[in-house]
Amino acid sequence: MHKRGTTLVEMLFTMTLMVVTMGAAVTLYAFVAARTGDSITQYNVFQQTNGLMKSMAKTASNAIKCESITLGSVTALKCTMPDSGTDYDNDGIIDEYQPTGVYKTLRAYYSPGKRIWYFPSTNPIRVGNVGSFWYRGIVTDDTTVTSSNVDRAWTYPVGTKAGIYIPGSVTFTQDATNLATTITIKTDTTSTPNRSVSGYSGNNALPIPDITMTRTCFWKAGK
Numbered sequence: 001m002h003k004r005g006t007t008l009v010e011m012l013f014t015m016t017l018m019v020v021t022m023g024a025a026v027t028l029y030a031f032v033a034a035r036t037g038d039s040i041t042q043y044n045v046f047q048q049t050n051g052l053m054k055s056m057a058k059t060a061s062n063a064i065k066c067e068s069i070t071l072g073s074v075t076a077l078k079c080t081m082p083d084s085g086t087d088y089d090n091d092g093i094i095d096e097y098q099p100t101g102v103y104k105t106l107r108a109y110y111s112p113g114k115r116i117w118y119f120p121s122t123n124p125i126r127v128g129n130v131g132s133f134w135y136r137g138i139v140t141d142d143t144t145v146t147s148s149n150v151d152r153a154w155t156y157p158v159g160t161k162a163g164i165y166i167p168g169s170v171t172f173t174q175d176a177t178n179l180a181t182t183i184t185i186k187t188d189t190t191s192t193p194n195r196s197v198s199g200y201s202g203n204n205a206l207p208i209p210d211i212t213m214t215r216t217c218f219w220k221a222g223k
Contacts, residue, residue, distance in 0.1 A: 042209050045193065048164050049185055052134055053213045055154070056118050056183050060217035062097050064110050066181040068172045069117075069144075072128020076119035076145070077172050077181070082220065083113030091153060092138060097220060110220060114138055117145040120170065123162055125150065132194070134164035167191035167208055182216045 056077060060066050063079035070076075085094035093116070099108035116138055122131035125147045136154045137145035157163040168187040175182070187208045 045166075045187070045209055046211060049166055049187060049211050049213060052118075052164050052166060052170070053183060053185055053215060055136070057215050057217050059116050059118070060181040060183065060219065063116075063181075063219045064112055065179070065219055066172070066174060066217075068174055071119055071144070073130050074120050074128065075172065076117050077183070078145075079116045079181075081113045081116055082110035084111070091151075093151075114140055115142065115145075117149070119145065120166075132165055132167045132191075133162045134166060134170075165194045179219045180216055181219070182214065184214045185212070187211045 059079050059081070060077070063081055066077060066079040068075055069078045081094065082097045082100065084100050085097040087093060088095045094113070097110070100111040102108050116136065118134065118136055119127070120131050120134055121127060122129045123133040125133070125135060127145065127147055134155075136151040137149040138151050139145055139149050155163060166185065166187060168185065168191070171184045173182040173184075174180075187210060189207050189210045191208045193208065
């Protein structure tokens, strides 16, 4: 009897220890999963901020000129691009721009081609309305960009989810003397991520990280 009683106690102790261990493991897994999700969210905020800056900077650096245009309640970046070059990926935008010709002074000149716009709005898009979703539009002339001009491949890289969501300020300073555009992006740390944006996961109550980026881009016409 004593031996059987001891075995039962040992079994109960073992089962209790297993339950405690499994509970601790589940709690640890939940904690690690949440922290991993938060880290992914923070990383994606940086990736999208950096992605917007790289895209706008590449456009401005290849432009004949850039302008800050008021669209309703927001400010857009409008860049007039050269009309000559090669579109390697067949997305409708030239990837490598070339001069239209050369002056007698041997300085290259560029004829105006498509206009590329970057502007914030709401989702669904309403051009001119304040929002933190960023759109790129392509227009063939100097008419104002509309929702029908949106470059959907750039704006919605994954399904129907927006690619760029940046609460905060994005400002453009044009320097007609030095033929340059300065772009500054600063996130709003009191805001939170948005699940309707591709890449965001984890705790959506987590604040946006503090990020400030500034880049001065000299237009191709000034090179």
